[in-house]
Amino acid sequence: MKKISSVIIVFAIILVASFTVIRTASAEEVKITGVISKIEIAADQKSAIAVIKDNKSSESITITITDEATLDKFKDKRILEGDEIRTKFEKDGDKNTSKMFKKTAGC
């Protein structure tokens, strides 16, 4: 009985680990440049979504932003709808999580 339980536990661990590996492997890093068409800050102010129209494909892509520095720039309007940005995000299924989010403009 003990042996069967051990085998089941080991099997479960392998299964969970496999899913984790597959999930990690499926996350893809994407870079785009485009204009922000929408910024929406979550009610708890801890995240936001920004919709970017990719300059190359013209596709609108929704990106979730959680880093404090970028959220702060949304709040005090250093980054606005209409600004062009360069972003690097992790695409995992339907969710795109920002890893870098910068305005292209400078002086």
Add this chain to the structure above:
Amino acid sequence: MTGRIAAIMLGCALLAATAIAKEHPGKEQILKDGYQGPKTCEACHPGKAREFLGTVHWKHASKVDHVDNLNPDEEHGMKNRIYTMCNGNDIVNNLKEVPPNALGKTKFTGCNTCHPGDHASDVGSTGPQAEQAIDCLICHSSKYDFSKRKPAKDKNGNVVMTQDRSTEAAANIGRPSIKNCMACHEAAGGGAMIKRGFSMAKDAEVHVTKGIICVDCHQVKNHKFPTGRDPNNWAHDGIYMTCVGECHTSKPHTDADYNKHTEKIACQTCHIPKTGGAFSKDFTKWEKQANGFYEPSTLKREVNETAPVYAWYNLTVSNTPTFIGPKGSRTDGKSKIYPFKIFQGKAYFNKKNGQLLSMDFAPPISNGDSLAGVASAAKILGIKDYEPVPGWQTIYFGSNHQVTPKNKALTCANCHAINGVLNFKELGYASKEIEKLTNPELYFEKLLKLQQENE
């Protein structure tokens, strides 16, 4: 020593916390009367507006006596400099509306976009109108609405810079935060973290991790900012700063071997092992963007992606049309080895005198024609006799920010291994000296002990 540093850090953190928590006196008055620009500030801080007009932040220039080939009696800075990170300056790239591009779109652009005035009172202006044009709140308010600061045309068609002069912004004032400083300093050189390539995020700079902000180190006196000695940062308020002072001593390590190095090795060399941002730009070749405007073609890396170069630096600067960088040697008795972010830019030189030419960005932004930009700049500057030929300039930027945690700083083998980061030959050492400097005998026992402790 560690205890002392910890105490000072704690002190700084407490002071910062107090500063954040403490409300600026006069808030109720501001809420009652509203904000009327600098004259509201001057009710309690008389003379401060005039004082600010004399600083580098307003003048974008100062007299410079440590850089070759400059007239020490004249003022130099981003107001009038010509170099290849920013091939223009406040004069030729004065904030203006660029001509329409092929899509019929236009936009405002200019080097003095970050100048804390209203553009009607611009770089270096003086007098009562200039005093009242100062955007005090962009540096001092924690609630500044940046969407209100933008270039626009006034009723006479002049380009002005609007400001957030709301009561809310004025009621939330205090010492400048990192955000206030980086609003301008982050985007210099053509985009976020392009010019100097450092981040002041908590995870990127150990001082910020510990709660220290820009003005804790750049301790401002009467609006004058102490600066470091970046060979490419010429204008200054007459006061300089180093790591050694209130927070660090000249023998800051618990390890005597490390302390022996401080006489010849700048702190930055070991404690700022990486840099980033643009490492090359070509102002003769502008790339068309999706919005129909053009930008100078730029090779860039992310923060922390570039290895610095190391050179002796005696705090004086070589300045020629093709090179801006540190002067110094291992034998002059004044130099230390510093890290630099190296940058190479291509632009047009005047074949007739070898001097670097400036460029007005308005024409190339609109249609990619870089020579039209040179012609416009020459006209603005009154240069008639010129023949533009493309060429490269090398610039050494000081690497003075983005200090790494001490467990990630360079250690013995990073420099003394044969494949270490220091090129001893370039630094002036003879073959026999290099043999000694790269002999593992120097560090083996120490590193082995450390390795054993960490295993």
